[in-house]
Amino acid sequence: MTAPAGRSKQRPEPRTTTPDSGAAHPPAVVSLRGATASLGGRPVLRGVDLTVHRGEVVALLGGNGSGKSTTIRAVVGQVPLTTGELELFGTPSRRFRQWRRIGYVPQRTTAASGVPATVREVVSTGRLSRTGLRPLGRADRAAVTWALELVGMANRADDSVNALSGGQHQRVLIARALASDPELLIMDEPMAGVDLASQQVLADTLRQRVAAGTTVLLVLHELGALESLIDRAVVLRDGLVVHEGAPPAATGPHALPGHDHVHPHATTEPGRTGFLDTWAGQP
Amino acid sequence: MTLEFLDHAFMQRALIAAALIGVIAPAVGIYLVQRRQAIMGDGIGHVALAGVALGFLLSADPVWMAVLVATLGAVAMELIRAHGKTHGDIALAMLFYGGMSGGVLLINLSDDGSNAQLLSYLFGSITTVSEDDVIVISVLAGLVMAVTLGLRRQLFAVCQDEEFARVTGLPVRLLNLTLAVTAAVTVTVAMRVVGLLLVSALMVIPVAAAQQLTRAFASTLVIAVAIGVTVTLSGTVSTYYVDAPSGATIVVLAIGVFLVVTAIATPLAARRARRAEAERPDERLPTLPSVTPKGDLPV
Numbered sequence: 001m002t003a004p005a006g007r008s009k010q011r012p013e014p015r016t017t018t019p020d021s022g023a024a025h026p027p028a029v030v031s032l033r034g035a036t037a038s039l040g041g042r043p044v045l046r047g048v049d050l051t052v053h054r055g056e057v058v059a060l061l062g063g064n065g066s067g068k069s070t071t072i073r074a075v076v077g078q079v080p081l082t083t084g085e086l087e088l089f090g091t092p093s094r095r096f097r098q099w100r101r102i103g104y105v106p107q108r109t110t111a112a113s114g115v116p117a118t119v120r121e122v123v124s125t126g127r128l129s130r131t132g133l134r135p136l137g138r139a140d141r142a143a144v145t146w147a148l149e150l151v152g153m154a155n156r157a158d159d160s161v162n163a164l165s166g167g168q169h170q171r172v173l174i175a176r177a178l179a180s181d182p183e184l185l186i187m188d189e190p191m192a193g194v195d196l197a198s199q200q201v202l203a204d205t206l207r208q209r210v211a212a213g214t215t216v217l218l219v220l221h222e223l224g225a226l227e228s229l230i231d232r233a234v235v236l237r238d239g240l241v242v243h244e245g246a247p248p249a250a251t252g253p254h255a256l257p258g259h260d261h262v263h264p265h266a267t268t269e270p271g272r273t274g275f276l277d278t279w280a281g282q283p
Numbered sequence: 284m285t286l287e288f289l290d291h292a293f294m295q296r297a298l299i300a301a302a303l304i305g306v307i308a309p310a311v312g313i314y315l316v317q318r319r320q321a322i323m324g325d326g327i328g329h330v331a332l333a334g335v336a337l338g339f340l341l342s343a344d345p346v347w348m349a350v351l352v353a354t355l356g357a358v359a360m361e362l363i364r365a366h367g368k369t370h371g372d373i374a375l376a377m378l379f380y381g382g383m384s385g386g387v388l389l390i391n392l393s394d395d396g397s398n399a400q401l402l403s404y405l406f407g408s409i410t411t412v413s414e415d416d417v418i419v420i421s422v423l424a425g426l427v428m429a430v431t432l433g434l435r436r437q438l439f440a441v442c443q444d445e446e447f448a449r450v451t452g453l454p455v456r457l458l459n460l461t462l463a464v465t466a467a468v469t470v471t472v473a474m475r476v477v478g479l480l481l482v483s484a485l486m487v488i489p490v491a492a493a494q495q496l497t498r499a500f501a502s503t504l505v506i507a508v509a510i511g512v513t514v515t516l517s518g519t520v521s522t523y524y525v526d527a528p529s530g531a532t533i534v535v536l537a538i539g540v541f542l543v544v545t546a547i548a549t550p551l552a553a554r555r556a557r558r559a560e561a562e563r564p565d566e567r568l569p570t571l572p573s574v575t576p577k578g579d580l581p582v
Contacts, residue, residue, distance in 0.1 A: 076450045099452030106446050115317040115490065117443060117500040125440035129451035133437065160498035163556075176447070 026054040027090065029184050029215050030075055035084035036239075037074055044070045046239035047084070052184075057206075057216040057229050059247065062236035068219045069107065071236065072188050075217065076104050089184075100129040103177030105187040108170055119164070119172050120157040123147055126179030147175040150208065152201050167198025174202060178209065185209065187218040191225065199225045223247055288523040296417045297409045297476075297519050297529075303424040304473045304485065305515035309493075309507035310431040311469045312486025314462055317442040317500075323360060324483030327470040329379040330356030332386030332479050334471070335404050339393040345404070346419060349471040356382060357467035361459050407478035407530030409519055416475060423472045430465045438462055439500055476515065477530035484534040485511060492541040495548040510540055 030052040037045040044067050052058045060068040073079040075086065077093060086093040089101060103126070126147065127140045148154040151171040156164070161172060170190060177185060185206075191199055203225040210216060210229060223230060227247065235243035288294045315323050334352025338345030356378060363371045363378075390401050403411065412420070431438070440448045441458050449455045466486075473482045493506035518533030525532075 078446055078449065097452060099450060102450065104447060104450040106444070106450075114319050114321075114494075115313055115500055115503050116494050116498050117439070118498055121439070121500050122443065124436070125443065125447070125451070128437065128440055128448070128453055131436075132453070133434070136436070158498065163498075180451075 028052065028087070029054050029089050030217060031085075031087040031090075032071070032075060033085045035071070035074055035086065036082045037070060037079050038082055039070065039079070044079075044239055045074065045081075045084075048236070048239065048241055050075075050234060050241070052215060052217050054183075054215055055210075055213060057210055057231045058218075059223065059226070059230045059233045060217070060219045060236060061221075061223075061233055065238075066236040067239040068236045069188055070239075072186055072217065072219050076102065076186055100180045101183045102129075103180060103182030103185045105170075105173050105177045105185070105190055107188040108166070108173060108192065116160045116162060118158050119148065119153055119161055119175075120144060122161050122172055123157075123175045123179050126176035129180045143181060144175075144179050147179040150178055150205050151175045165195060165198075166193040167195040170194050171198055171201060171205075174205065178205075182214070184215045184217065187216070189219050189221060192221065203229070288520060293410050293412070294519075294523060296412045296414065298516060299417055300412050300420050301409060301476055301515040301519040301529075301533075302512055303420055304476045305512035306508050307424050307427040307431070307469050308473055308477075308482065308485040309489040309511040310504065311427060311462075311466050312483075313490045313500075313504050313507055314431070314438050314442045315466065316487060316490045316494075317439070320364070321487045322483065323357075324466060324470055324486040326360060326375060326379045326382075327353050327357050327467050328474070328479035328482050329386075330382030331467070331471050331474060332404065333382045333389065334386075335474075335479075336386040336389030336393065339400070340389050346416070346471060346475075349474065350423075350468060352382075353467035353471050354464050357463040358460060361463035365456070365459060403478075404474055405478050405480050406528045407474065407476050407481065407533075409476045409529035410522065412475055420472050420475070423468050427465050427469050427472070430461060434458065434461070435504070476519075477533055478528075481530045481534045484537060485515070488534070488537040488541050489514070492537075492544045495544055495552070510537070514540060 028051045030050065032048055032050040035045050035048040035050075036043065046067075048067065048071055050058075050060075050071060060071060062068045070079050074081055075088070077096075088096045089098065091098075123144050124136065124140070127136060127143060131137075131140055145154065145157075148157055151174055153168065153171050153175060156168065161169060164172065170193075174187070174190060177187070190202060194202065206216065206226065207229055216229075218226075220226065223233075230247045232245065233243070233247040234241055289298075312321070312324065315321055331349040331353035333356075334349035335345040337343070337352060338348035341348070359378060360375060363374050387401070402408075437448075437453055437458055440451070440453065441455050441462075445455060448458075469486070470479065470482050473485060477485050489507040489510040490503065492510055493503045496506060497503040514533050514536040518536050519529055521527070521532055521536075522529045
């Protein structure tokens with residue numbers, strides 16, 4: 001599938017302050033303030049602030065156990081906050097019901113389902129946020145086909161998901177999230193275990209959706225193929241945001257696949273924030 | 284006449300009950316198999332025995348008491364599963380064995396209960412299905428069909444990926460409890476035909492056989508139900524000619540179907556896999572080497 005013509009993604013103006021201080025920002029679609037959460041009695045988030053504005057592409061970076069996945073799962077209500085506040089599209093999360101506005105791609109598990117299911121059947125579940133208990137209509141089926149075409153899996157629609165490669169399976173999960181035509185796409189490690197061909201398809205798909213105005217919040221282990229799309233990187237460590245700003249430009253060894261863009265940047269880095277000073281001062 | 288068994292009212296009732304159970308047991312079982320909870324029907328069967336026994340002890344209807352107790356047991360199992368406690372499997376084992384031993388104990392304490400009755404609930408006794416039983420079985424089977432077919436897209440989503448289903452805004456907890464109650468009702472409806480110890484087999488084996496032939500959930504459901512109805516009807520008819528318990532006959536037939544399907548499907552699947560491999564040259568591209576650091580952030 002060829003990449004649809006979209007806007008060529010401009011690197012945004014460096015944001016030199018915390019994201020919610022600028023009055024020129026579009027409204028926040030995700031607003032997490034002072035979030036703390038524990039898993040199994042162990043504190044995982046220790047006061048995370050995260051704001052994602054409409055149209056932004058925000059990457060959460062950090063090592064294993066830094067809390068980046070927990071942050072995403074807290075945003076979609078799958079990890080309860082001990083303290084702090086969460087607003088989605090300006091609505092406190094307690095009262096938020098418009099799940100059709102959010103497309104969620106959980107971390108892919110390798111465990112095959114017990115009963116076979118086709119690609120189309122799995123992607124169709126993405127429409128449930130719009131259909132609820134009513135049956136699928138013509139528009140729903142068209143949306144499923146559209147989502148399958150976006151990720152280049154329309155020709156595999158009637159194949160069992162158990163017969164797919166890791167990369168193809170991930171494309172199916174992203175099509176499932178896109179089937180409700182969401183305004184906000186939330187993805188947990190969408191590139192993990194994905195072959196190069198599928199990485200390219202996924203990057204093209206995302207570029208097309210971002211061009212159409214979709215907001216994206218995603219967890220990444222490395223910027224990789226998505227690098228040029230990312231407006232802002234938020235780095236977590238030990239359950240705290242330690243760096244926030246424009247992602248570093250990939251040059252030299254940084255551009256190699258597998259390089260983890262989570263080291264401290266030069267102090268002249270335009271995108272650095274007050275967080276960096278605190279962070280760099282840590283042992 | 285080859286169909287002379289149809290002249291007997293008891294056989295007509297038995298066949299109606301058998302056909303209904305042949306439909307509903309795989310229709311519920313497919314969701315349990317999908318969620319890798321195939322053994323749950325077995326557990327509910329164990330707990331339902333305590334309900335049967337309680338019915339004898341209190342001189343209440345054993346079937347309705349079984350429905351009540353099995354429902355409570357299934358809800359307890361669902362709550363244990365949903366909370367994912369580390370010792371959840373131990374808690375489930377306690378529930379299973381407690382139900383079974385409690386049931387045997389209570390039946391022996393009651394005046395009405397005999398070992399023969401106990402056996403008929405444990406292994407099924409379809410030819411003793413009364414007219415009232417047929418009505419109760421029909422009503423309950425109708426409810427089970429309404430849930431398993433009417434909510435199939437929602438239940439499929441919940442059993443396929445529970446976290447994703449919650450983020451679509453579906454009432455996942457309610458759907459899980461509905462499925463648990465439906466499974467409990469199915470077990471108690473089926474106990475007259477296949478018995479509490481073998482009911483789980485009828486929920487699982489037709490699905491296991493069907494999924495070797497299919498790529499889709501919908502076709503798996505259809506074929507599993509077809510296998511279920513075939514084995515319950517043929518098993519019931521064979522008990523007319525051979526003096527064998529209906530439940531054991533039906534389950535042995537189901538295993539036979541499973542073995543035949545496996546023998547046919549395995550070479551087919553291998554050929555299909557080879558062909559799919561040949562059609563997908565793009566998949567031979569190397570995946571990214573895993574060089575992601577596993578340790579903490581460099582500081």
